[in-house]
Amino acid sequence: xxxxxxxxxxxxxxxxxxxxxxxxxxxxxxxxxxxxxxxxxxxxxxxxxxxxxxxxxxxxxxxxxxxxxxxxxxxxxxxxxxxxxxxxxxxxxxxxxxxxxxxxxxxxxxxxxxxxxxxxxxxxxxxxxxxxxxxxxxxxxxxxxxxxxxxxxxxxxxxxxxxxxxxxxxxxxxxxxxxxxxxxxxxxxxxxxxxxxx
Numbered sequence: 001x002x003x004x005x006x007x008x009x010x011x012x013x014x015x016x017x018x019x020x021x022x023x024x025x026x027x028x029x030x031x032x033x034x035x036x037x038x039x040x041x042x043x044x045x046x047x048x049x050x051x052x053x054x055x056x057x058x059x060x061x062x063x064x065x066x067x068x069x070x071x072x073x074x075x076x077x078x079x080x081x082x083x084x085x086x087x088x089x090x091x092x093x094x095x096x097x098x099x100x101x102x103x104x105x106x107x108x109x110x111x112x113x114x115x116x117x118x119x120x121x122x123x124x125x126x127x128x129x130x131x132x133x134x135x136x137x138x139x140x141x142x143x144x145x146x147x148x149x150x151x152x153x154x155x156x157x158x159x160x161x162x163x164x165x166x167x168x169x170x171x172x173x174x175x176x177x178x179x180x181x182x183x184x185x186x187x188x189x190x191x192x193x194x195x196x197x198x
Contacts, residue, residue, distance in 0.1 A: 006041040007031060010054060010098075013182065014047075021186040023047045023193070029054075040068050041098070047193075050093035057099040057144050064149040064160045065168075066099050070130065071140035086138025089131045094193070095120045099146045115178040116146050118171060119192045128170070144171055 011029050019025070026049045032042030041056040057066025071084040072091075101114040125131045132138030145168035150160045174192060176184045 006056070007043060010041075010043055010045075014045075016182060017184050017186070017189070018047060021189055027051075034071070034073055037069065037071075042069075050193075051091065052094050052096055053087065053092045054096045054098070057097050059100070063143075064164055065143045065145040066097075067141060067143050068097060069141040070095065084140050086130075086132045086140055088138070089122055089126050089133040092125075092131070093122055095122075095125060095130075097144055099144060101146070101148050114146070114148050117176050117178060117184065118144055118146075118174050119176065119189075120171075120174050121192075124170075124174070143167070146175060147172065 007029055011025075014023075014025055014029070025045065025047060027044075027046030029043050029045040031038070032044060034042070037055075040058060041054070043054040045052050045054070053070070055068040055070065057068045059066050069084075070087050072087060073082055074085050095118075097118040097120070099116050099118065120130075122131065126133045126135060129136035130139050130142055143164070145160075145164055149164065149168060176188055176192065178184055
C-alpha cells in the first residue's frame with residue numbers, strides 16, 4: 001500500500017478520543033516494519049507506556065467478520081527460513097483492531113456503515129492462543145466478529161457458523177463502537193484499558 005494516510009488517521013483518533021480520556025501517547029505511531037502488514041494498516045505505538053499493536057480487520061466478501069494478520073519475521077533465519085511467526089506475549093500489552101461493516105466505498109454508500117474497535121489485553125490473547133507464550137505457539141492470523149457479523153453471513157456465500165458465533169461471544173466484551181462523529185465512549189474505553197487482566 002503506497003498511501004499510508006492510515007497512520008495519520010490513527011494519530012487523529014488517539015488525539016481526539018484517547019488523550020481527552022486521560023491517555024498519553026508515550027511512543028509515536030510507527031508503521032509496522034513488515035511490508036506485507038500494510039494490507040492490515042499495521043501500526044505500533046504506546047499509550048501510558050503500554051505497548052500497542054494496531055491492525056485493521058479486512059472484510060472479505062464471502063465470510064462474516066474481518067480477518068487480520070498478526071505476525072512478524074524471525075530475527076535470524078532458522079530451519080524455517082524467513083517464514084512468518086506469531087507475535088510473542090512480551091511484545092505487546094494490547095492489540096487494537098479497527099473494524100468497519102463494509103469493504104469498499106460503493107458498499108459504504110449503499111449501507112448504513114458501522115465502525116468499531118476491539119481492544120484485547122495480552123492476557124486474553126495468551127488465553128485464546130493468539131500470541132505465542134509458554135502456553136501456546138500462537139497464530140499468524142485470526143478473524144474477529146463485531147456485532148454486525150451476522151449481516152455479512154447473510155450477504156456473503158457462507159452462513160455465520162456456530163464456531164464463529166462462539167468466537168464472537170468472547171470477543172464482544174472487548175468491542176467499542178465508534179460513533180458517526182468518530183468518537184468512542186470514554187467510560188467504556190477506560191473500563192477496557194484499566195482491566196485487571198493485563
